Amino acid sequence: MPFSENDVLALDAVDPLARFRDAFDLPEGVIYLDGNSLGPLTKAAKRRVTETLEAEWGRGLIRSWNTAGWIDLPAKVGAKIAPLIGAAPGTVTAVDSTSINLFKVLAVALAKQPERRVILTEAGNFPTDVYIAGGLADLLDRGHEVRQVPAARLAEAMDDSVAVVMLTEVNYRIGARLDMRTLTAKAHAAGALVIWDLAHSAGAFPVDLAGACADFAVGCGYKYLNGGPGAPAFVYVAPKHPPGLKQPLHGWLGHQAPFDFAAGYQPADSIEAMRTGTPPILSMAALDAALEVFADVDLAAVKAKADRLFDIFTSILATRCPKLELLTPTEQNARGTQVSLRFPDAYPVMQALIARGVIGDFRQPDILRFGLTPLYVRHIDVWRAADILARIMESRAWDRPEFKVRAKVV
């Protein structure tokens, strides 16, 4: 095997990111390789939610909108996310869900392109993005088409019918990463606007929205940002688009003076115009606290370690489990920080793994998916996870009826 147990222990001993693991409240007996689906609890979030619950809500009551700064949390959280995704200050806010935010920016983008009717996306993009685009197209009823083409044909599909190119940087199934800079430039050359979904990017590796000249972006708070189950999402609007956009879901907290309760809507002259209703403060507080961990994280170092974890994991499996087909690109710049493996009985294999304390997830119809999240996953963890997976495959330990019963959420 390319990496021995001693090899990986030695890597952990000199790992500059090792110190971050202590920021997390990880359960005993679990190797958690599903932080790309739900990031784990941080000690900061645990403290903070308890404080928000008991002191701010319990004792402060309504006063906490001012005294605990609840009203400014979306902007505060946005300001913490901005440097992680290459966004200028004041261009990101935390609000609603990724799906809802996508609807907002897509509606704004289409309104800027009245002569064009195509929303171009990758075939195999995360379904909700395609559903949302379809829902908006149906609502507008002006002949918009959601055109889905394979990644390799995206550039050539960018013609003068394309209003908006809507892409997820890292594919949720196979972990392949699109070239944000090149595709954005090509889209702009074709006169299209570009929206990036950073669900599997933000917090996983350096993203440079400003450098790529992206127009809009959305992303998820509960994956690599560790904001907790269903944490608020975020939205980015490039400074080249005037602040104070009138997005269609304009609610009172996007108004320039919400507490004037004015009869007419006037958008805030800032990214806060993307807000709609009252944010879920307990969930927002967890995200705000979880982001403290990122204050002195070097995302380039995170990606470098994730790449090494990838090499350890895949090299062990390549040797011992040739039947597991690696779907994720081996070229570092062509992938995010997950590993996807194909196997016909992927579902029971994953259940067998989880029963042994290695948590990844399954994606239809035959994919084993593992998130490599270097802030709390050690080299020895992925070495052991690969070893356990290999033993399951070698012994066919997955081939038991109880592992084939599908849960509601897979």
Next chain:
Amino acid sequence: MPFSENDVLALDAVDPLARFRDAFDLPEGVIYLDGNSLGPLTKAAKRRVTETLEAEWGRGLIRSWNTAGWIDLPAKVGAKIAPLIGAAPGTVTAVDSTSINLFKVLAVALAKQPERRVILTEAGNFPTDVYIAGGLADLLDRGHEVRQVPAARLAEAMDDSVAVVMLTEVNYRIGARLDMRTLTAKAHAAGALVIWDLAHSAGAFPVDLAGACADFAVGCGYKYLNGGPGAPAFVYVAPKHPPGLKQPLHGWLGHQAPFDFAAGYQPADSIEAMRTGTPPILSMAALDAALEVFADVDLAAVKAKADRLFDIFTSILATRCPKLELLTPTEQNARGTQVSLRFPDAYPVMQALIARGVIGDFRQPDILRFGLTPLYVRHIDVWRAADILARIMESRAWDRPEFKVRAKVV
């Protein structure tokens, strides 16, 4: 004075709702008359959020989507809200914010009325409802008009141009209550569909959506339902409208099989088709727990006690503070469970009250607003609150510079 201190203490001694106060975790030294803006922390929510945070997220991690039932929380919460608003089982789910849910049902309703262009609402409705309707009208760009008329002229304004009547049952400023049954019947007679916003109704008094034959309703989780700051909202679709509505914000969790990750959207054949993205679980858990309090609450008794609290509060002030103008209707069926008083210097008066431990709120430009929430507010509380307010008025204790500095959230 009509009620002496002994009178109200005697009322508390025999109050059948008194036992519910123990379900709440109220701070010392505060009389909380702002539960119509943010309900207080319940002991159940405190326990539950801590468990969701530490056991479900912290130790269960991604597994809790199944093992802790996170995926079914919106339906479970909806099932608890349904009996409070006269809704049949399976017609309510908890999701997103009131504003976002209003957008969904308004879009569905307008699509059912292709020949009509007017969205009729009350002048002085909560601004975000009007903003959302305007945002949808602008997006559709088909000549829809949001027509705002005074409450007394709503019925006569229901002509054959009206596609949808969109009303908030209880006005947030003055606490006046519209006649849901009569207005719904008149709207239907005119061929319009009806959406009710129950923000200041749900949990405050008995609501009978089914009896009134309402088409759609939305409402708020963080006011009378005590779900916590920014708690998820709810949405109701009457059984007469086929389940599986394709609302425009259709995201993956509204799909009939979300984890198939199918390329095409197929709405769930249930109220869950109103879902969009991933719900904020910490906030949802708080709402779910808070609703346990309502399991054996008689909302008719709640309204009856609120009416008595109203009488105690307003009779004291009518005697001692004639300059405070009562804006809320004195007829019991014509109001919800808040009291609104007008005074030119309402803002500093409210600050002086809060400084003395009586928490209500201020609404532009000159309104003192108090929520009467019988599950945790005693007769003696409103008696003392009225006495403190009267003393402030009598001594002009509000007339100090520090009470005139406006906070960000008022």
